[in-house]
Amino acid sequence: MYVFLQKTIHVRLGLLIAFACTFLAIGGSARAVSQNVNITITPDFKANGLWSLPADTKGVNAYGFNEKLENFGATGVTSYRFRSAANDKGPLTTTDEASTIIVPNTYTSDSGIKNLYITYDITTALTKPVALYEFWVAGGGYFFSPKVTITYPRGWKVLSVWPSATVTDQSISITYPTDTAYVSPVLVAFTPADIGSGNTIKTVGRYTLIGPVASVAKLEAAVSGMAFLDDVLATSLGIKAPEKIVVYAADLTSVDVGYEAEALAAKPNVVLYNKEFLDKQALWEVKSILAHEVAHLAEMDQRLFKGATYIAPWFKEGVAVFVENQARPYIFSNAKEQSLADLTNRTHMFGAKELKNRYDRPFDYLFEGGVGSPVYDAYTHSGVLLADFYTRLGVDGMVKLFSVLKGKDASQVNPLHDSDVLVSTLASFTKLPADEQMFPHKNSKNFEQDVIALVHPEYSGADTDALVQYIQQSVPKYLDGAVTSGASPTPITAPSLAPSPLPASSPRAVTSVAGACVLTRTLVLGARDSATGGEVSKLQTFLVKAGHLNADLVTGYFGNMTQAAVRAWQSASGIVSSGTPATTGFGAIGPKSRAALASQCGK
Amino acid sequence: MVNASERDVAGAGQNASGPANAYTDAIFLKDGYFCFWHFRMPSTLKRAGVIVLFFVVLTVPVITFGTAIQTYAFDMEYLNESKTAGILRPKYWTVTEEKYIATNGATRRLVVLKDQAEQGSRIAKYVYLISSTPSGIFDLPVPVVTRVSQKDLVNYYIDQALRSSVGARVISASIKDRNGEKVYSVEWSRLSAGKIRYRVFDEFIFHGDTTYQVHAEYSENFPVLRERITRIVQSIRFIKN
Numbered sequence: 001m002y003v004f005l006q007k008t009i010h011v012r013l014g015l016l017i018a019f020a021c022t023f024l025a026i027g028g029s030a031r032a033v034s035q036n037v038n039i040t041i042t043p044d045f046k047a048n049g050l051w052s053l054p055a056d057t058k059g060v061n062a063y064g065f066n067e068k069l070e071n072f073g074a075t076g077v078t079s080y081r082f083r084s085a086a087n088d089k090g091p092l093t094t095t096d097e098a099s100t101i102i103v104p105n106t107y108t109s110d111s112g113i114k115n116l117y118i119t120y121d122i123t124t125a126l127t128k129p130v131a132l133y134e135f136w137v138a139g140g141g142y143f144f145s146p147k148v149t150i151t152y153p154r155g156w157k158v159l160s161v162w163p164s165a166t167v168t169d170q171s172i173s174i175t176y177p178t179d180t181a182y183v184s185p186v187l188v189a190f191t192p193a194d195i196g197s198g199n200t201i202k203t204v205g206r207y208t209l210i211g212p213v214a215s216v217a218k219l220e221a222a223v224s225g226m227a228f229l230d231d232v233l234a235t236s237l238g239i240k241a242p243e244k245i246v247v248y249a250a251d252l253t254s255v256d257v258g259y260e261a262e263a264l265a266a267k268p269n270v271v272l273y274n275k276e277f278l279d280k281q282a283l284w285e286v287k288s289i290l291a292h293e294v295a296h297l298a299e300m301d302q303r304l305f306k307g308a309t310y311i312a313p314w315f316k317e318g319v320a321v322f323v324e325n326q327a328r329p330y331i332f333s334n335a336k337e338q339s340l341a342d343l344t345n346r347t348h349m350f351g352a353k354e355l356k357n358r359y360d361r362p363f364d365y366l367f368e369g370g371v372g373s374p375v376y377d378a379y380t381h382s383g384v385l386l387a388d389f390y391t392r393l394g395v396d397g398m399v400k401l402f403s404v405l406k407g408k409d410a411s412q413v414n415p416l417h418d419s420d421v422l423v424s425t426l427a428s429f430t431k432l433p434a435d436e437q438m439f440p441h442k443n444s445k446n447f448e449q450d451v452i453a454l455v456h457p458e459y460s461g462a463d464t465d466a467l468v469q470y471i472q473q474s475v476p477k478y479l480d481g482a483v484t485s486g487a488s489p490t491p492i493t494a495p496s497l498a499p500s501p502l503p504a505s506s507p508r509a510v511t512s513v514a515g516a517c518v519l520t521r522t523l524v525l526g527a528r529d530s531a532t533g534g535e536v537s538k539l540q541t542f543l544v545k546a547g548h549l550n551a552d553l554v555t556g557y558f559g560n561m562t563q564a565a566v567r568a569w570q571s572a573s574g575i576v577s578s579g580t581p582a583t584t585g586f587g588a589i590g591p592k593s594r595a596a597l598a599s600q601c602g603k
Numbered sequence: 604m605v606n607a608s609e610r611d612v613a614g615a616g617q618n619a620s621g622p623a624n625a626y627t628d629a630i631f632l633k634d635g636y637f638c639f640w641h642f643r644m645p646s647t648l649k650r651a652g653v654i655v656l657f658f659v660v661l662t663v664p665v666i667t668f669g670t671a672i673q674t675y676a677f678d679m680e681y682l683n684e685s686k687t688a689g690i691l692r693p694k695y696w697t698v699t700e701e702k703y704i705a706t707n708g709a710t711r712r713l714v715v716l717k718d719q720a721e722q723g724s725r726i727a728k729y730v731y732l733i734s735s736t737p738s739g740i741f742d743l744p745v746p747v748v749t750r751v752s753q754k755d756l757v758n759y760y761i762d763q764a765l766r767s768s769v770g771a772r773v774i775s776a777s778i779k780d781r782n783g784e785k786v787y788s789v790e791w792s793r794l795s796a797g798k799i800r801y802r803v804f805d806e807f808i809f810h811g812d813t814t815y816q817v818h819a820e821y822s823e824n825f826p827v828l829r830e831r832i833t834r835i836v837q838s839i840r841f842i843k844n
Binding site: 468479 | 701703704705706707708711713715731733742743744746747750751754755756757758759761762763765766769770773776777778787789
């Protein structure tokens, strides 16, 4: 829901209401044809911007200017003092809606007024490694913001800027895109010259990791094994991850971003990770969350939805969950770890039976949540919708979908309207009725087979054995008083969910191509060795030999990268080069492909 | 879904768990609790009956037991839809009851008690009574709950709660005998939206084939709520097996 701030909260959507209230307090759209906004932030910050309105914008003259400098978890005071607001005619009266929001009360645009000046003072007291400066204007969401300049204190380092900017030692010059369907905040992440004792900054590949030493070490372990993410994004959404990503492990409890969030993404390339969750999560869980948030960064950076999901968060989250799930084969170190994660509901994926049961509940457009309809389930359901779209139309369909959505306009006040736009756009590709668009294969007689690419495998006896063992041996004995600590207890750090490390088993080594010529089953996205007698691995081994798949990707799971390799091989072999698995077999292994494969393999 | 209010206590001809006007509510004092019993009564006697019952409920306890009882004179026992268990409901608290299928396929019955004066972010206290199979309560597969002890199931619940909460701390965790029932109880606290620290109570009772969970929270900004909340949490009674 933080779309208007270009942030996305991983779990908690608590500020949707806050935004709605803010928006309503600020009022509707504006009538002015142009205006200048001049912001002065002293003594350490200065920002100057020029905002103008489209000529056809109608409505009430009411704008909100929201500025804040967030220093995560700081105990020091960052104070804001509103000084004045004025337009061409003179001073304006204002309403201070919150400590950082100013609403001019009497601005009248139809009398030749074109300029509006706002002045703030900010006294900074930065005590934590990262500060996030944010400035945005609300008043219908149609501001052009062609120029913004900010000066910042000497010695500070700029970690991230949105929109694209020229950064020098003490100043940032920002150029806004001309596309203004987004409400476009300025977001700048700084780190002070002194990041504080106990904190560290480390660069690992594209990642800049910041936070307490132990947290950075854990993040380093996670990102070091995430080279797959580029391929996953390319083959699932057809987009790239940002070239640079800042991950900051912070105490988010004092930050006004819905602090039950495990992590959130801020434009263009910052992941804020709640340190408390980071500390108590297993490595696979950290990778999974990072994959989710980087997917948000990528979709935000490339503006996949323009305004169409302004307050329809289910779609954005569905995209991120879809990517997170596409990365599953590369996130878990072994099948046991994965099944344990699924069985304890720590993943965003249902089993087939769970999905069917979920269909008994209405789809939650706004993720309001509740005991019977938790937000976590809503995220998972949204991921199913995107995965279903992908299985029908592949990455090409995804690219076309986002191309269309970029051209959609949003009501920006009516979530149902936005959701209707999204559903109708999806349906224009899939030709499905709306009900089946939101509840894929709902009325199928072969439900469990039809949703196999959308769900995790049903648990086996060995899986339940592992879970019983975990509960009995790894879960602390709270009821035995082992971890209670009286009236003023120390916080409990829950144990890692991951079982004892097992020998690395994935990806599997390619030792032989013998037998790779004999495939007897139809193989589609989502197929696994366990259900196909090992034929997925055979197919992958062949594709490696044929030069269409990296040897590291022989996993026994028919994921999006395998599908991409199959398509490449099918095209190169003249079997089929367009369509979908369902229509032409493009991306699936059917009789014709099996015959071609056997023929080529013998050569 | 049923919405009941304190009007039901006054015997206004509406019954929280049955069709409107199908029964007349009579209120008896039983073991210190006010209960509903349901029986048919000639309509001509309704008003007289209600008046008499009002007199009994509102005056006799005060006369007999003094102001200590008066403190709780507005509490009642709410019977959930299945008529298997009841829990105290303070006057001016609303009740919402629903039944749904959890994602793991278990049927869950949920009774939500909230102060009707509190809305949205102003909610400072609430109590849930949830009943289901052990699989439905702990969101685990049946082959797992059948092999894990009740104590370890509750340990697992606590662990999961701590994983998904911010600033969570266990205050106490224990197993008690209450009215012949073994009660698994944990008191903990967490930070919530709005930067409020909530005190949380979870009690689990494995009663026959059904497991009951009472989950209650109140804002630690209002420590005076503790007495009322704990009284509600501990008031669960089983009407039939």
